Every structure is written in C-alpha cells, then in structure tokens.
Amino acid sequence: MERPNKTSAELFAAQALASQAKKELTENILPYWMQKMNRPEGGFYGRIDGMENLDPSAPVGNIMTARMLWTFASAYRLLGKEEYLEMAIRAKDFILKYFYDTELGGTYWSLNPDGSPLDTKKQIYAIAFTIYGLAELNRATGDGQALEYAIKLFNSIEDHSFDSAKDGYFEAFTREWGRIEDMRLSEKDANESKTMNTHLHVIEAYTCLYRVWKDSLLQERLRGLINIFDKYILAEDGHLKLFFDNDWNCSYDIFSYGHDIEASWLLHESALVLGEEESLAKVESRLPSVVAAATEGFTPEGGMIYEKMGDHIDGDRHWWVQAEAAVGYFNLWEHFGAHEGLENAIHCWEYIKKELVDEKNGEWFWSVRADGSINRVEDKAGFWKCPYHNGRMCLEIIERVK
Numbered sequence: 001m002e003r004p005n006k007t008s009a010e011l012f013a014a015q016a017l018a019s020q021a022k023k024e025l026t027e028n029i030l031p032y033w034m035q036k037m038n039r040p041e042g043g044f045y046g047r048i049d050g051m052e053n054l055d056p057s058a059p060v061g062n063i064m065t066a067r068m069l070w071t072f073a074s075a076y077r078l079l080g081k082e083e084y085l086e087m088a089i090r091a092k093d094f095i096l097k098y099f100y101d102t103e104l105g106g107t108y109w110s111l112n113p114d115g116s117p118l119d120t121k122k123q124i125y126a127i128a129f130t131i132y133g134l135a136e137l138n139r140a141t142g143d144g145q146a147l148e149y150a151i152k153l154f155n156s157i158e159d160h161s162f163d164s165a166k167d168g169y170f171e172a173f174t175r176e177w178g179r180i181e182d183m184r185l186s187e188k189d190a191n192e193s194k195t196m197n198t199h200l201h202v203i204e205a206y207t208c209l210y211r212v213w214k215d216s217l218l219q220e221r222l223r224g225l226i227n228i229f230d231k232y233i234l235a236e237d238g239h240l241k242l243f244f245d246n247d248w249n250c251s252y253d254i255f256s257y258g259h260d261i262e263a264s265w266l267l268h269e270s271a272l273v274l275g276e277e278e279s280l281a282k283v284e285s286r287l288p289s290v291v292a293a294a295t296e297g298f299t300p301e302g303g304m305i306y307e308k309m310g311d312h313i314d315g316d317r318h319w320w321v322q323a324e325a326a327v328g329y330f331n332l333w334e335h336f337g338a339h340e341g342l343e344n345a346i347h348c349w350e351y352i353k354k355e356l357v358d359e360k361n362g363e364w365f366w367s368v369r370a371d372g373s374i375n376r377v378e379d380k381a382g383f384w385k386c387p388y389h390n391g392r393m394c395l396e397i398i399e400r401v402k
Contacts, residue, residue, distance in 0.1 A: 069133030238293030257297030258321030315370030
C-alpha cells in the first residue's frame with residue numbers, strides 16, 4: 001500500500017491526541033485499578049458493579065488478571081513509573097501462584113476469592129492472554145520467570161489445542177485437556193470448536209511473545225495464523241466470520257464491528273513483527289476492506305455500534321469497541337497516510353470523552369445504549385471489564401506518536 005507523507009497539521013493533531021491519551025491513562029484509567037481493585041492479601045478483587053459497588057465475594061477471572069498484567073507491564077515499559085511495575089508484578093505473582101496449573105499445565109478459568117480454583121477448564125483464549133501479559137512483562141523488564149512461563153503456556157497450547165490435521169486451534173478443554181461439552185467463552189457465543197475471537201488473541205499473544213523469543217516453531221505458527229485469517233476467517237466483504245466447526249465451515253450471519261476494526265491493526269502488527277514480505281503483503285492487501293467493513297458500524301457522532309446479526313442491529317456503543325476503533329483508524333493513518341483514519345480516530349476519542357468516561361468515579365462505563373442512556377447494569381470492573389482495551393488504546397497512541 002502507498003504511504004503518502006503526513007501534513008504538519010495532521011502531525012500536530014496526532015500529538016494532541018497522544019497528549020490527551022496519556023492524561024486519560026495516567027490520571028483516570030490506571031489509578032482506578034490501583035486504588036480500588038487491589039486485595040490486601042494479594043491479587044485483585046473480582047468485581048465492581050455498574051453502580052460502583054465493590055463485590056469482595058465475586059470470582060476472579062483469568063482474563064481480567066492477565067489483561068491487567070499486560071496493561072501495567074506495557075505502561076511501565078512506556079512510562080517507567082515504579083507503581084505500574086508493582087501492579088504488573090502483583091498480577092504475575094497471583095497468576096503463577098493460583099491460576100497456573102502446576103500439575104497439568106495451562107491456567108484455570110476462574111478462582112474463588114481465596115485463590116482456590118473455581119472453574120478449572122482450560123480456555124485457550126484465557127491462556128493466550130496470560131502469554132500476552134507475561135511476554136509483555138519480559139519485554140518491559142527482562143523478567144526471566146515471566147518468559148519461562150509464557151513459553152510453558154505456548155507449549156501447552158501447541159501440545160493440546162493445535163489442529164495438525166485441519167489447522168487452527170480448538171477452543172477449550174477440561175482441566176485434564178480432554179473434550180469439553182460447552183466450549184463457549186460466554187453465553188452469547190456459539191458453541192463451536194473454533195472461533196475467530198480465540199484465533200485473534202492467540203495471534204496477538206504469539207506476536208508479543210515473538211518480540212522477545214525468536215523461536216522457529218513460534219515463527220511458523222505466526223505465519224500460519226496469518227494464513228488462517230486470510231483463508232478462513234476474513235470474508236470477501238472484509239468482515240470477520242466468527243464461529244466455525246472443525247472443518248472451518250461457518251453458518252452464522254453476524255457482523256462484529258469492533259472485532260473487525262481490532263483485527264485490522266492486530267493482524268497488521270503481527271505481520272510487521274514477523275517481518276516477512278509475503279505475510280505483510282497478504283495482510284496489507286486485505287486491510288482496506290476490513291477497515292471499510294468495520295466502518296459500516298461507524299456513526300456520524302463518532303461512536304461504533306456493537307454488531308449486526310441477520311436483520312437485527314445491536315446499536316449499543318461498547319467501551320471496548322470505541323477503544324479498538326480509535327487504534328484501528330489511527331493505524332490506517334500512521335502506516336498508510338489515510339487522512340480519514342486520523343479524523344475518525346479523533347472522532348472516536350471525542351465520543352469516548354463525551355459519553356463513556358466517568359469523570360466522577362473514574363474509568364469508563366460499559367456502554368452507551370442505542371437510546372443514548374448509560375449502561376449501569378454491566379460491570380465497571382470485572383471478569384470482562386478491565387483496563388486492557390481502553391488502556392491499550394492510550395498506550396498504542398502514545399507509543400505511535402513518540
């Protein structure tokens with residue numbers, strides 16, 4: 001793709017956006033988690049509800065903890081504040097002491113508040129996020145233990161989840177790595193053996209790991225994952241197919257706009273880190289159509305709606321979708337000089353500031369409903385709501401403007 005020069009006005013606007021992102025990250029998002037979610041005996045609380053009530057009895061999720069590890073490790077790498085490193089180490093120690101299955105490998109899905117296992121299934125999505133966090137900590141500090149366990153988890157995924165016959169990764173297993181009846185990440189997902197979402201976050205994790213560990217099998221798997229997206233997951237119209245059987249057949253008519261835009265930049269990042277011309281050309285040839293597909297869900301006021309399922313449109317503006325949209329559009333401008341990319345990224349941020357940032361209590365609300373009201377039913381912090389999407393949006397923009 002052609003990479004035209006950027007104007008001085010665009011560079012000034014990008015710098016202003018990065019300055020605001022840094023302020024949001026350091027004064028609103030990260031302090032919320034440092035001040036409200038640390039459990040005195042170690043680790044983290046599992047939930048603050050949408051009305052700002054702390055629930056000390058809530059289960060603690062592997063995904064939330066691993067995402068916190070990544071966020072604070074990345075924040076330390078970029079900004080150098082010791083308090084961020086302390087949070088990252090707290091998350092790492094908790095994961096290795098309680099989530100990691102020392103007997104059978106992998107990580108548990110959830111824990112009771114006292115750290116005992118609650119749901120011991122092995123969900124590849126969650127294990128991938130643990131790799132992502134551990135690899136980022138090693139990238140930030142050279143932490144050898146973090147890399148050691150990231151590699152162990154990589155080997156567990158490859159030993160148990162990789163489909164050597166038909167390619168890709170199976171979704172979930174019992175603690176003993178046996179077949180499991182319900183493979184879903186959540187109740188809203190289809191119960192299929194392979195999913196876009198897990199593959200997207202496996203390639204995300206493997207990309208971060210490859211930055212610090214240039215292993216030949218990992219290199220091969222990264223190349224293979226790019227091919228999987230190109231061959232099976234990316235539809236001709238640019239949208240991502242979401243759910244598949246063992247043979248990569250998909251019978252679901254769902255457009256997930258947030259995943260479309262998130263994939264546009266994560267796949268591009270993977271190809272750039274892999275550093276192979278063929279893979280990069282493959283991704284860059286598909287990238288414009290993926291962004292265009294996501295933009296079908298972009299609204300005039302700057303927010304991106306959640307999804308379309310058949311004729312039904314879910315018009316809620318979820319926090320994570322807005323964050324990923326800002327990065328995806330910024331990536332389009334940064335690498336390809338598309339002015340509308342920067343313009344849309346700024347529109348996303350203006351919408352976020354106006355509608356989603358909780359100026360009173362900190363952090364962001366879960367979503368703005370289609371009718372314009374704030375969603376206070378869903379968590380403010382919890383199993384699925386943590387500083388990964390919004391924190392990463394800020395970190396990505398800060399780093400890209402440096």
